[in-house]
Amino acid sequence: MSGTRKVALVTGGRRGIGRAIAYALAGHGFDVVINDAVRDQNAQETLEGIASRGTQGVFVQGDIADLAAHERLIADVWDAFGPVSCMVNNAGVQTAFRGDMLNIPPESLDRLLDVNVRGTFFLTQRMARRMIAEPSDEPTHPDRSIIFISSGNAVIATPGQADYCISKAGIAMMSSLYALRLAEHGIAVHEIRPGIIKTDMTADVFDKYDGWVKARGFPQARWGEAEDIGRTVGVLAAGLLPYVTGGAYHVDGGMHIRRT
Numbered sequence: 001m002s003g004t005r006k007v008a009l010v011t012g013g014r015r016g017i018g019r020a021i022a023y024a025l026a027g028h029g030f031d032v033v034i035n036d037a038v039r040d041q042n043a044q045e046t047l048e049g050i051a052s053r054g055t056q057g058v059f060v061q062g063d064i065a066d067l068a069a070h071e072r073l074i075a076d077v078w079d080a081f082g083p084v085s086c087m088v089n090n091a092g093v094q095t096a097f098r099g100d101m102l103n104i105p106p107e108s109l110d111r112l113l114d115v116n117v118r119g120t121f122f123l124t125q126r127m128a129r130r131m132i133a134e135p136s137d138e139p140t141h142p143d144r145s146i147i148f149i150s151s152g153n154a155v156i157a158t159p160g161q162a163d164y165c166i167s168k169a170g171i172a173m174m175s176s177l178y179a180l181r182l183a184e185h186g187i188a189v190h191e192i193r194p195g196i197i198k199t200d201m202t203a204d205v206f207d208k209y210d211g212w213v214k215a216r217g218f219p220q221a222r223w224g225e226a227e228d229i230g231r232t233v234g235v236l237a238a239g240l241l242p243y244v245t246g247g248a249y250h251v252d253g254g255m256h257i258r259r260t
Contacts, residue, residue, distance in 0.1 A: 017149065228251050
């Protein structure tokens, strides 16, 4: 794929972290397909933002939890711009239950696993097969990538949102497994673990975490911005770190560092 136009798919790309990722990829010269379960004004604004950065954007609607829709979704992505060189698995849901893990209802864990783990795994599986069918020119120097957006909760245990932690730990293992499987095909795989990022998804816990930030509860004591994640994705997708795969990147201001 060397010398061809670069194309990226960002799931959950219509707003928040997904939008920041799409903008960063556009800044690195990628045409970007954004996917989300609904199309609204947020999606339109993201497409306009991609265009303002000098590349093209297309919206492909689809719920990644709907496995039956994956074949059509991937076909629509390919039809938009041709072969994909970067897939960013950003789509995900937060827990609807916050409280004692001994009281988590089955439907809460089921929903998180359906979207964050099951949907992500099988969509990536289908995308990987399609990417393998388009051989890379640089099998030992990956020019293609799959990037998983997990969470600091992949390794930081928080009993008050245990079902969410379990789902993100699953993504962490998924990233390692795909890295091992796809290296021979010139496809690098990376995992990004955001810390506390100021988005619509964290609005309901702002007061809880804002006190921690103000008390300097971790080294770089500020709220993370969606752009912090976007920049990291951009560097990885652009191949600026060509001799890495299977790594987990903590974009959390040092929150993950174990202290005594």
